[in-house]
Amino acid sequence: MGRHWGLDDIGWDKFDPSKVDPDMVMAIKTASLVEANSQDYVTYLLNVFQDETWLHEAIHRWGVEERLHGETLAAWAKLADPSFDFEASLNRFRQGYRLPLDATESVRGSRAGELLARCVVECGTSSYYSAIRDATEEPVLKQAAHLIAGDEFRHYKLFYDTLKRFDPKDSLGLFAKIRLTIGRVNEADDDELSYAFYCANYGPEVPYDRRKSILAYSKRAYSNYRYGHLARAIAMMLKAIGISPHGTVANLTQRGAWWLWEKRARKLSRMAA
Structure with a gap:
């Protein structure tokens, strides 16, 4: 493996x-806190895979890159907002949002399930930073998002690869994997992102409203x-689930997901109006 970028x-x-x-700045501030909180995930994963x-x-290296x-x-x-106090925001975030660091077993029910959940997260982050790269016209953010998206794809x-090595007989079963994947996708609406957005963009004098x-x-x-x-x-x-990423099933799933995505985006736009 060659030298990693810095x-x-x-x-x-x-x-x-x-x-x-300005909207992109708020989103990037939020992402900076979530990514920088990687040490807690490293601790959790080392506990699960002790x-x-x-x-x-590999887990340590993943944490350093995150x-x-x-x-x-x-x-x-x-650079975009010199008033942004990253360290203070990160400290507030870490105090208010904590992973189960004393856990010795995966919250997904199995170690194979944990690896699948990590695959789902990396799918989301690689696509998210690719979307930011293509949406922004600011040169520095475009370069940074491109580099981060590449890392997230490698993390996936x-x-x-670890899932396939760890569970070569595919013990989870198709329906269990689908259920776990959908559940992890839905967790995008949990407290991690909402609280990170709050800590990154508002001071403690503003009450936290999750919704x-x-x-x-x-x-x-x-x-984006x-x-x-x-x-x-x-x-x-x-x-990652074990279904071909090409063909009819993939095409229908992609189109259905995009329909739901656009529907949600329209709803958000109306609510914000």
Whole structure:
């Protein structure tokens, strides 16, 4: 494996404030907190896979790269909004949102289920940063989002390959995998993103309203997507489940998911009006 990119590889001098979208800034601030909170996920995954020592180095490396994503996004957000206090926002977020760090078993019911859930998350993040890359006109964010999207795709491959090695007989079963995948997708509306949006964009003097926060975040996140971004994420999820990412089933699933996505986006737009 070659040298991984770092903060010095970003062309910060190309930052163009005239191309900054305020809604995008709020979304990037939110993402910076979630990505930078990777150490808690590392601790949790090491607890779940404590006996799989062959996986520990990869988990640590994954956590380091996720932390870099957070630092990169935070650095861009500070350029776009110098008032953004990343460390203070991250501390508030970490105090109010905690993973089950004392868990020794996966909250997904099995270690194979945990790996599948990680695949689903990486599908979402790789498509999200690809969407940001294609939506923004700001050169520095475009470069950063491109690099992060590439990392997230490799992270998906890491967890996918590990799942196949860890569970070669595919013990979960198709319906269990579909149920787990849908459940993990629906968790996008849980407290992690809504609370991160709140901590990143509002001070402690503003009361936390979960519903308002997730609506505000979703409105900004949904607007960046195009059909191809979602279709690729769906294809990756189908592959992780064990269903061909090509053909009739994939095509129908992708089109159905896009229909639901557009319906949700319209609803969010009306609610925000």
